Amino acid sequence: MAFQDFDQISERRRLERKQRLKQRIIIGVILTILLLSGAVAAFLIFLNSSRTDGADDAIDNTETTADNKNDKNKDSPSGASKDKGKNDQKILQTQKAIEKICQTTDYKETCLSRLEKSLSSKLSGLPGPVDLMKAAISAASDELDNAINQTSAFMKYETAPENQKAPFDVCKQVFEGARRDFNHSRNAAESPDVGNWLSAALNTTKELTSNSLAIVASLQKKAPPPAANTSRRLLANGAELPTWMSFETRRLLKADGPSLAPNVTVAKDGSGDFTTISKALEELPDSYQGRYVVYIKEGVYEENVVVTKDMVNITMYGDGSQKTIVTGNKNFADGVPTFLTATFAAIGEGFMAQSICFRNTAGPEKLQAIALRVQSDRSIFLNCRMEGYQETLHVQTHRQFYRGCYILGTVDFISGDAAAVFQTCEILIRKPMENQLNTVTAQSRIDRHETTGIVLQKCKISADASLGKSKKIQSYLGRPGKKYSRTIVMESEIDNVIDPAGWLEGEGGFAVETVYYAEYNNIGDGSRMKDRVKWGGYQREFKKEQAENYTVARFIQGESWLKGTGVPVRLGCYS
Secondary structure (H helix, E strand, O other): OHHHHHHHHHHHHHHHHHHHHHHHHHHHHHHHHHHHHHHHHHHHHHHHOOOOOOHHHHHHHHHHHHHHHHHHHOOOOOHHHHHHHHHHHHHHHHHHHHHHHHOOOOOHHHHHHHHHHHHHOOOOOOOOHHHHHHHHHHHHHHHHHHHHHHHHHHHHOOOOOHHHHHHHHHHHHHHHHHHHHHHHHHHOOOOOHHHHHHHHHOOOOHHHHHHHHHHHHHHHHHOOOOOOOOOOOOOEOOOOOEOOOOHHHHHHHHOOHHHOOOOEEEOOOOOOOEOOHHHHHHOOOOOOOOOEEEEEOOEEEEOOEEEOOOOOOEEEEOOOOOOEEEEEOOOHHHOOOHHHOOOEEEOOOOOEEEOOEEEEOOOHHHOEOOOEEEOOOOEEEEOOEEEOOEOOEEEOOOEEEEEOOEEEEOEEEEEEOOEEEEEOOEEEEOOOOOOOOEEEEEEOOOOOOOOOEEEEEOOEEEEOOOOOOOOOOOEEEEOOOOOOOEEEEEOOEEOOOEOOOOEOOOHHHOOOOOOEEEEEOOEOHHHOOOOOOOOOOEEOOOOHHHHHHHOHHHHOOHHHOOOOOOOOOOOOOOO
16 A cells, blocks of 8 residues: 555656646747747837938948949959958948847847847848848747647646646737737837737736837837828728728717617527627627627626637627626636636727626635726727626726726726726725725736826726725725836826825835826815825826826827727817
């Protein structure tokens, strides 16, 4: 019996070693992706910002000179030595260009070493900039595919514990999201959209994407306003409707919610095309072009719904935010990774929801339990309701707009690293567990160059009936989710449920000097500034000129994709 026990222990240790090896492989692949993808983004953005600071002209001029010399000397006996000189000159000019663009970054040594290493190994045949970029992109893509395959292989490993497969499932989803974001970054290199996509990629690729963002910010300050990116077709036409929308889509969006002509109807009672939302999405036609409208009749739908990355331009509308309800109870306390607790996840671009409730009933004792997770770019939520406790609404990445919504929660109940603007929303603070404090926001910007943040404009922040007028439980506007957390509350009504300090510091004073928290032109008993925190990151002197930078028009480029949709929106400040 003792020997049998020893055999079992040995087998368990062998499996543990295999598992650790797989983890090391994946970590190694991740690091490779970070280096290559970051280098590609930085170099590509630099080259596409031509004639802004002259650094890229150095490369172009070197090529022209080298080609002319080659034409003149190809029959000369001294051609070989001149070819060597040409090669040396190009290397020198490339190094100078790299040094110039890396000066704007926070991680200069990483930027220099990785760009030089990536480029120097491909200079033997004197390829042009386009060849270099293609080679780097191809290498990064191959490594990313390898990482995804490694993760998939682990998940199929029969002896792997079920509770350890879920984190790798999250890892795989994050990899795929990062690949999409980098692809969009390349396509939008000359557009204002590039900051949005690189900020999203930064969630998984810290240092080198930070360098890319710094380069983008530096070059955009010097460059003239960019021309419209016709491939993305975001600019409005003469009728103030986004040109990326078809005529039929514009007609639908100008109509009121109940009069939209749906492609399919979901009804709990069987009177529609489907009885569940998930089934309606599964049957989405592959060949469908344009916007796909799903009408969800009144009812309580107990399911976890995912609008995948391939499901773009989906509109869902219900019979009212207290009539059409999507509900679930997945939570962190029961062993589910926070990323996967969401009752509803919207990932595909251009998602729109109207008059629907997204609910997680796990309760405060179950810790993180997301009702709605959003990483859909240009997503819109109109007259919706998000109900939960800790991390009710996770605005994960990209540009998001919320209008006339009700959001209920306790701890960090609006979290994430999107560029999200909330207008005319009612934010209700619920009663937490006895040993907890309430925090409305926990924004998670991880780099000072990111174009992300949470903006509450013309909203009302007050206590839910469950909390009442209790003074025993302290409630705050927010706390830092990450080092460079950024939240602005402006032109809103703040009830006295909010503590006079306004904001809660992280553990041990974390991030008090690096956050960006601001308030502008608010009203209500909780808006008094006299006793607000004295942190270096709290913007005590915040004027209208600064507030304008966090409006829909400037912060999420909303004029190009919101105006004309039929969704009420204020592009600037209200006053």
